[in-house]
Amino acid sequence: MASYVLGEFADDAAICAAARGLREAGFGELDAHSPVPIHGIDEALALPRSPVPLIALVGALLGGSGGYLMMWWMNAVDYVINVGGRPAHAAPAFVPITFETTVLTAAVFIVGGLFALAGFPRLHHPVFEVEAFRTASVDGLWLSAEVEPGRAEVAAQELRRLGARQVSRVDEEEEP
Amino acid sequence: MSPPEAAVVERLDPLEPVPVLAGRPGDRELNDQLFGPVWAPTRRGWLVLFAFSATFAAVLIGAVTYTVATGIGVWGNNIPVGWAFDIINFVWWIGIGHAGTLISAILLLFQQRWRTSINRFAEAMTLFAVMQALIFPALHTGRPWFDFWLFPYPSTLGLWPNFKSPLMWDVFAVNTYFLVSLLFWYVGLLPDLAALRDTSKSLVARKAYGIFALGWRGSARLWRHYRIAYLLLAGLSTPLVLSVHTIVSFDFAVSVLPGWHTTIFPPYFVAGAIFSGFAMVLTLVIPARKVLGFENVITPRHLENMAKVLLATGLMVSYGYMAEHFNAWYSGDRFESFLFFQTRQRGPYAPVYWLMMFCNVLVPQIFWWKRARQSIWTLWVASILVNVGMWTERFNIIVTSLHRDFLPSSWAMYYPTWVDWSIFAGTVGMFGTLFLLFLRFVPSVSASEVKELRRELEHEAHASAGH
Numbered sequence: 001m002a003s004y005v006l007g008e009f010a011d012d013a014a015i016c017a018a019a020r021g022l023r024e025a026g027f028g029e030l031d032a033h034s035p036v037p038i039h040g041i042d043e044a045l046a047l048p049r050s051p052v053p054l055i056a057l058v059g060a061l062l063g064g065s066g067g068y069l070m071m072w073w074m075n076a077v078d079y080v081i082n083v084g085g086r087p088a089h090a091a092p093a094f095v096p097i098t099f100e101t102t103v104l105t106a107a108v109f110i111v112g113g114l115f116a117l118a119g120f121p122r123l124h125h126p127v128f129e130v131e132a133f134r135t136a137s138v139d140g141l142w143l144s145a146e147v148e149p150g151r152a153e154v155a156a157q158e159l160r161r162l163g164a165r166q167v168s169r170v171d172e173e174e175e176p
Numbered sequence: 177m178s179p180p181e182a183a184v185v186e187r188l189d190p191l192e193p194v195p196v197l198a199g200r201p202g203d204r205e206l207n208d209q210l211f212g213p214v215w216a217p218t219r220r221g222w223l224v225l226f227a228f229s230a231t232f233a234a235v236l237i238g239a240v241t242y243t244v245a246t247g248i249g250v251w252g253n254n255i256p257v258g259w260a261f262d263i264i265n266f267v268w269w270i271g272i273g274h275a276g277t278l279i280s281a282i283l284l285l286f287q288q289r290w291r292t293s294i295n296r297f298a299e300a301m302t303l304f305a306v307m308q309a310l311i312f313p314a315l316h317t318g319r320p321w322f323d324f325w326l327f328p329y330p331s332t333l334g335l336w337p338n339f340k341s342p343l344m345w346d347v348f349a350v351n352t353y354f355l356v357s358l359l360f361w362y363v364g365l366l367p368d369l370a371a372l373r374d375t376s377k378s379l380v381a382r383k384a385y386g387i388f389a390l391g392w393r394g395s396a397r398l399w400r401h402y403r404i405a406y407l408l409l410a411g412l413s414t415p416l417v418l419s420v421h422t423i424v425s426f427d428f429a430v431s432v433l434p435g436w437h438t439t440i441f442p443p444y445f446v447a448g449a450i451f452s453g454f455a456m457v458l459t460l461v462i463p464a465r466k467v468l469g470f471e472n473v474i475t476p477r478h479l480e481n482m483a484k485v486l487l488a489t490g491l492m493v494s495y496g497y498m499a500e501h502f503n504a505w506y507s508g509d510r511f512e513s514f515l516f517f518q519t520r521q522r523g524p525y526a527p528v529y530w531l532m533m534f535c536n537v538l539v540p541q542i543f544w545w546k547r548a549r550q551s552i553w554t555l556w557v558a559s560i561l562v563n564v565g566m567w568t569e570r571f572n573i574i575v576t577s578l579h580r581d582f583l584p585s586s587w588a589m590y591y592p593t594w595v596d597w598s599i600f601a602g603t604v605g606m607f608g609t610l611f612l613l614f615l616r617f618v619p620s621v622s623a624s625e626v627k628e629l630r631r632e633l634e635h636e637a638h639a640s641a642g643h
Contacts, residue, residue: 031393031395031396031397032395032396033393033394033395033396034394034396034399035203035367035371035394035624035627036367036624036627036628036631037396037399037400037403037628038396038399039631041396041399042396042400045396045397047396047397047400050400050401050404051401052401052404052405052408053404053408056405056408070328071339074328074336074337074339075336075338075339075340078336079334079335079336081338081340083338083340086340090340093339093340094339094340096342096345096348096349096419096423096426097339097344097345097348099415099419100345100348100349100352100416100419101348101352103352103356103412103415103416103419104352104355104356106408106412107355107356107359107360107409107412108355108359110359110405110408110409110412111359111362111363111405111409113401113405114363114398114401114402114405115390117398117401118390118391118395118398118401119391120390120391120392121387121390121391122390122391123386123387123390123391124391125391125393127393128393134374134375135374136374136393136394137367137370137371137373137374137375137392137394138203138204138207138371138374138375139202139203139204139207
């Protein structure tokens with residue numbers, strides 16, 4: 001069980017400053033929510049490097065080598081089709097499909113990786129309990145902190161001190 | 177916010193370039209405007225258009241059912257014209273799709289801002305066009321219920337597809353293209369789906385958009401991954417789109433038929449695809465921006481830039497024609513010169529050839545004039561002519577080359593049947609139906625990207641004011 005404390009801020013600079021402030025005050029599980037990426041928030045939240053490029057690379061390598069090996073095994077090993085005496089293992093003729101499987105697998109890995117990192121699909125999240133949070137996808141800039149229920153009030157006060165225009169608190173319900 | 181039309185038209189300084197975004201609407205205003213068509217009650221005009229295209233979509237279903245139930249003998253295809261309307265329409269629709277990927281991926285990598293308000297639109301066009309394209313080869317196999325044989329799956333037959341055939345390359349290229357375009361489009365749509373969820377007035381809409389939004393919270397942690405993922409997808413789509421029409425052209429270029437067996441085919445096909453795709457974007461975007469009232473986000477600047485792309489790709493296509501004719505003459509091959517200088521120009525299908533030359537070579541030349549690029553009507557009519565021209569190009573390549581074989585004894589004419597025409601008209605109807613549904617239920621201009629564009633423009637204005 002955890003509590004979420006949400007604060008709304010006026011602009012990019014304010015929310016970045018607040019994110020730094022909360023982090024210095026020792027709150028760990030922070031996140032910002034906005035309709036478009038906030039300038040400077042990555043540094044303010046000290047976010048780690050994204051693993052997406054690595055996931056894409058793994059996907060591309062698997063897709064490329066998998067595609068080529070598939071064609072080689074099927075056309076040159078398991079079922080050799082002799083067309084006018086041309087070689088069964090014909091590397092140049094395997095290039096186009098190798099390219100296509102590389103791109104397809106990389107794209108599927110990128111999107112799959114993105115969804116896995118986001119925890120999608122997760123249709124409900126405690127922050128959605130706050131009605132005003134609906135502005136986060138339209139024009140609102142929100143900072144959220146996941147805290148122990150006991151520290152929620154401290155976090156709320158800290159958010160107000162850092163200039164939040166409105167502060168809300170959501171307590172996650174106990175699992176039945 | 178000033179009225180959109182006035183903001184665009186009232187430019188005091190004629191030397192000031194037309195903006196990519198007229199005015200500086202706030203985030204909420206942008207949402208209200210761009211989501212307006214989704215939340216507004218269904219309009220009469222939309223219903224009329226929808227009924228009209230749905231009728232043709234029904235014709236498609238009828239004609240396809242008839243073809244499958246009877247066999248493809250109901251088409252006009254014969255020997256020697258074994259490829260006809262089915263392949264013409266396949267190549268035509270695939271080509272149209274290419275502009276969507278070009279706008280969304282290649283122009284993104286080149287940081288062309290004018291792509292922002294038309295990319296969602298063009299990507300939707302890509303998806304729907306590729307769907308139409310896929311119908312044709314699927315039917316042309318003759319027994320479409322066995323189409324799964326095209327995929328390598330372990331079967332009791334104990335055999336595998338021949339991966340050395342360009343036709344198999346096509347299967348992989350087109351399916352990859354469709355899937356990657358779908359992923360790219362959907363990922364780009366997520367922020368707007370979440371905004372739709374959050375601005376919805378009814379519970380049904382909130383749940384429906386909520387499910388598709390997958391629980392998007394605009395999280396900074398996710399934005400970080402999202403932006404990289406989106407750029408990488410663009411980077412992958414860029415060579416992909418070039419590969420697709422290249423591979424389609426291999427279907428022809430790898431054979432020995434005069435008029436097909438040319439090395440110019442891959443670049444010439446890619447240029448032609450982009451040419452026809454931009455024409456289709458213009459055909460669709462010109463009425464849509466007017467009806468939806470999006471003139472401040474899809475400004476004359478966008479239309480003018482697309483006209484310039486039409487001119488450039490039109491010149492590339494013309495170069496392709498020149499190279500083909502030059503090679504036919506320079507090679508000294510009697511069959512090649514017979515095809516290019518007799519059959520095509522003076523044969524029974526000569527009107528199609530001359531119509532192609534008129535639409536694809538002459539018509540785009542009008543865009544050397546700024547006045548033509550800025551005239552909505554000129555643009556719209558020219559874009560339709562280019563679509564016609566690109567269809568006649570594929571007719572010319574496929575039917576004209578096939579109907580005069582090497583042996584005069586095997587020469588024969590090709591005439592499309594009513595089933596051929598019905599399927600073709602039906603795909604246009606199906607495309608229109610899907611596009612109208614898209615305009616009704618999905619914001620056709622990306623609100624989140626326009627918001628970002630506005631921030632960038634403001635930032636620049638601040639920076640230049642500071643100097």
